[in-house]
Amino acid sequence: MSTPHKAGFVNIFGAPNAGKSTLLNALLGEYLVITSPKVQTTRHRILGILTEPGYQIVFSDTPGIIEPKYALHRKMMMQVKSALEDADVAVLMHDITQPMEEIEHIDAELKLKVPVVLLLNKADLIKDTAELQRIKDAFQQRFPNYLVETISAAGKKNLEKIIPFILEHLPEAPPFYPEDSMSDRSTRFFVSELIREQIYHLFKEEIPYHAAVLIRSYEEKTTLDVIKADIIVTRETQKVILIGKGGTLIKKLGIEARKKIEEFVGRKVHLELFVKVRPKWRDTDTYLSEYGYN
Structure with a gap:
């Protein structure tokens, strides 16, 4: 008996410069989304499509969550809101060198109702392994319902648990896009x-x-x-x-x-x-x- 095909939408949220675009490129194995050390590089919601035998994951990179100052910012935050509405799984990204309050504020703002993996990015900057484990434990305690992992998106380190977690929670469905599609953008x-x-x-x-x-x-x-x-x-x-x-x-x-x-x-x-x-x-x-x- 063949395994049912899975497909769904996985949306990536976080503060500006948390590494969302770098993660998407790493998971896709393609340089699809522009990156920069400067904040607010991503202005659009961009879909990146990963098609493998048995599943299709439609990732969505969203602008970093900010307080809007211009009409442009308001449009960017509307992109985040639209991503909330169709997520089957959410990826929350947090720069591990930043205070926990930052991601607490974003989590409260988003009110996520789907399975969540919380990725503590830039973990390679914490050289002490005991300190890294302490930080991870503190976040796991604060977010007991989320899978918490320490990663380096830029170094492509410790990403191997992300796809299995997503597949565990994706619904059975046929592919949404042709298998050679990389994105919905031109x-x-x-x-x-x-x-x-x-x-x-x-x-x-x-x-x-x-x-x-x-x-x-x-x-x-x-x-x-x-x-x-x-x-x-x-x-x-x-x-x-x-x-x-x-x-x-x-x-x-x-x-x-x-x-x-x-x-x-x-x-x-x-x-x-x-x-x-x-x-x-x-x-x-x-x-x-x-x-x-x-």
Whole structure:
């Protein structure tokens, strides 16, 4: 008698910079979601689909839970709310170097009603094994109904118990997506995210948080893909910083982003970047909609 097929939705929640996107990439074995040491890198809910014989897990990476300051933040928190509604299993992620109160606040906010695995990430930073066990025990005592594990998402350490726990609680169901699907998002979306990731890597302070990327055109030609993208910022001074003296920084950004895009699409790419100023785009519904923050 064959084992029934399982399928369901597993949503990843946590504070900004807890390592949610890094975990999703590690579990999928693919570089799907952009990462950065800076907080609030993830702005969208992004599905990552893991299909294996006998099961399909639809992971959902959500923006870090924050107090909204702009319309953009409110849209991001709506993505979190929508993820709450369809979860079969929840993954709570917590940076082990941060106080327990942080995850207590998030847990109270989410009011999860599904099985939960609480992952204490960045455990490799705690060198004393006795101290690590003490921390894990304290969290297990505080969250007795959750499976608590210490992991390193970046180092791909101690991740082996996560999938079995998820499968234990997934319902019997046929696959939701074709088996070759990696995500519900388009190539254009991921290209815009890869450009935005390089902005996070190359620019300090406020620039990444004021920047959005819009793919204006994407042409698949015989020998290469031709992509034209706008980088949106809120002030003229930010445009000057992004372009750099004699266009040096925008050129560097283009080179680094092109390399990442070529790795992702598996083809040669010609990338053209344009910087545009849109004051208050983060608080303007029309712009937010145009830039994909629905």
